Amino acid sequence: MTQDDAKRMAARRALEFVEDGMLLGLGSGSTSRMFIEELGERVKQGLRVRGIATSTASRQLAESLSIPIITFDDSPVLDLAVDGADEVGPGLALIKGGGGALLREKIVASAARKFIVIADSSKLVNQLGRFPLPVEVIQMALPVVTRKLDAFGLNPRLRYRPDGARFITDEGNFIVDCSCGEITDPAKTAADIRSIPGVVEHGLFLRMASVALIASDQGVIEVSKLYGDRYKKAISRLAS
Numbered sequence: 001m002t003q004d005d006a007k008r009m010a011a012r013r014a015l016e017f018v019e020d021g022m023l024l025g026l027g028s029g030s031t032s033r034m035f036i037e038e039l040g041e042r043v044k045q046g047l048r049v050r051g052i053a054t055s056t057a058s059r060q061l062a063e064s065l066s067i068p069i070i071t072f073d074d075s076p077v078l079d080l081a082v083d084g085a086d087e088v089g090p091g092l093a094l095i096k097g098g099g100g101a102l103l104r105e106k107i108v109a110s111a112a113r114k115f116i117v118i119a120d121s122s123k124l125v126n127q128l129g130r131f132p133l134p135v136e137v138i139q140m141a142l143p144v145v146t147r148k149l150d151a152f153g154l155n156p157r158l159r160y161r162p163d164g165a166r167f168i169t170d171e172g173n174f175i176v177d178c179s180c181g182e183i184t185d186p187a188k189t190a191a192d193i194r195s196i197p198g199v200v201e202h203g204l205f206l207r208m209a210s211v212a213l214i215a216s217d218q219g220v221i222e223v224s225k226l227y228g229d230r231y232k233k234a235i236s237r238l239a240s
């Protein structure tokens with residue numbers, strides 16, 4: 001099974017949580033794109049849902065599939081948000097923002113009664129930090145924020161687009177990717193980053209996800225908020 005096959009399986013499983021009439025948060029990235037495509041098929045068959053997208057790309061895809069798009073003016077509460085992740089760790093702590101949409105993703109996840117993560121099993125880790133942690137930064141504050149992230153030992157690097165231009169988020173900010181190494185205390189790392197004026201948001205999503213649907217050639221498993229040995233035992237089954 002390819003990684004894309006696994007992503008598609010996780011996306012399909014998430015559809016089982018979608019009910020007629022729901023207001024949905026639509027994530028960003030390749031796994032979320034598959035979820036939106038699958039959702040579009042269901043909408044074509046008569047499912048009535050409305051959604052808020054976490055990026056311009058996801059909104060455009062949803063609109064192209066006739067999934068009605070709303071804003072938080074229509075409702076500040078969503079029934080369900082479905083999104084991918086760059087890393088899934090113990091307690092369903094996540095690193096997100098590989099695609100640069102972390103700010104809207106966090107807002108949308110926070111507005112949802114239930115937040116489901118969909119991923120292939122390569123995203124499961126025993127400790128967060130292998131994937132660089134994205135931090136969204138106000139443009140004029142970049143040198144100030146970078147210096148302070150450096151002082152916290154977080155090794156910040158400004159993100160560039162493939163064409164060499166600086167990466168700009170949908171909200172007009174920069175992204176700095178921090179190569180932190182193993183994040184032993186995610187809550188402290190999150191608090192350190194939040195303490196810096198000029199930081200808009202960071203990609204640590206802590207205590208937000210309700211469940212993660214993780215797909216591998218063994219099928220899709222639901223990973224819930226397990227910690228320590230129970231978590232390691234649950235995910236070791238996937239690695240074997």
Ligand code: 5RP
Nearest residue numbers: 029030031084097098099101
């Ligand atoms: C975008 C994200 C994505 O959910 C994350 O990067 C996972 O992407 P993919 O599904 O392509 O592996 O956080 O900002």
